[in-house]
Amino acid sequence: KAGVTQTPRYLIKTRGQQVTLSCSPISGHRSVSWYQQTPGQGLQFLFEYFSETQRNKGNFPGRFSGRQFSNSRSEMNVSTLELGDSALYLCASSLMPGSYEQYFGPGTRLTVT
Amino acid sequence: QKEVEQDPGPLSVPEGAIVSLNCTYSNSAFQYFMWYRQYSRKGPELLMYTYSSGNKEDGRFTAQVDKSSKYISLFIRDSQPSDSATYLCAMSFTGNQFYFGTGTSLTVIP
Numbered sequence: 001k002a003g004v005t006q007t008p009r010y011l012i013k014t015r016g017q018q019v020t021l022s023c024s025p026i027s028g029h030r031s032v033s034w035y036q037q038t039p040g041q042g043l044q045f046l047f048e049y050f051s052e053t054q055r056n057k058g059n060f061p062g063r064f065s066g067r068q069f070s071n072s073r074s075e076m077n078v079s080t081l082e083l084g085d086s087a088l089y090l091c092a093s094s095l096m097p098g099s100y101e102q103y104f105g106p107g108t109r110l111t112v113t
Numbered sequence: 114q115k116e117v118e119q120d121p122g123p124l125s126v127p128e129g130a131i132v133s134l135n136c137t138y139s140n141s142a143f144q145y146f147m148w149y150r151q152y153s154r155k156g157p158e159l160l161m162y163t164y165s166s167g168n169k170e171d172g173r174f175t176a177q178v179d180k181s182s183k184y185i186s187l188f189i190r191d192s193q194p195s196d197s198a199t200y201l202c203a204m205s206f207t208g209n210q211f212y213f214g215t216g217t218s219l220t221v222i223p
Contacts, residue, residue: 004156033211035213039215040215041215042119042201042213042214042215042216043157043201043203043211043213044213045210045211045212048210056210058210090156090157092156098207100145100147100159100162100205101159101162102159102211103158103159104149104156104157104158105156106154106155106156107156
């Protein structure tokens with residue numbers, strides 16, 4: 001069974017631009033969560049989607065948004081990029097929301113210059 | 114104060130050593146406790162999961178939860194060079210949102 005895939009793997013953007021990251025969950029998994037990973041803060045929860053609905057949201061500004069499609073694929077968008085948005089963005093999928101068994105993708109490394 | 118505190122290391126041990134990795138937390142409402150392993154350029158992978166207090170063993174890995182002290186541990190016996198990675202603890206109240214430590218970098222020297 002294929003794992004979680006994330007595209008692109010690496011991205012360089014300029015301050016003020018916007019970016020869209022994509023995540024394809026494991027086949028059959030309907031819940032997708034997004035995390036931001038930085039050396040100082042570790043993994044921080046961004047949001048969780050299930051059945052195309054956002055179920056939970058972490059403590060991030062409104063510049064961070066996401067959505068989920070009917071095939072469970074998910075995208076996250078960051079608008080008006082700031083230098084501090086440079087991070088590894090990880091997507092995790094699980095069968096159902098609330099499951100401790102999350103499977104992570106390899107992440108998208110975003111660098112903002 | 115962060116919800117979950119974890120010593121970043123780095124930790125370097127000889128092959129065959131017993132490794133102890135620890136996290137402390139501030140919120141006594143956490144019920145689910147997990148350990149993840151993350152290799153360089155990879156996403157985290159779930160190693161161990163414990164609900165509430167107690168110990169859980171899986172091969173060379175043992176997870177311990179001490180809710181009275183708000184302290185969790187992961188022990189690795191007979192450590193191998195392939196265990197070299199960053200280890201992340203994670204916790205949750207209900208399984209809906211997870212709080213992660215910053216990770217401890219471990220190197221096992223052959």
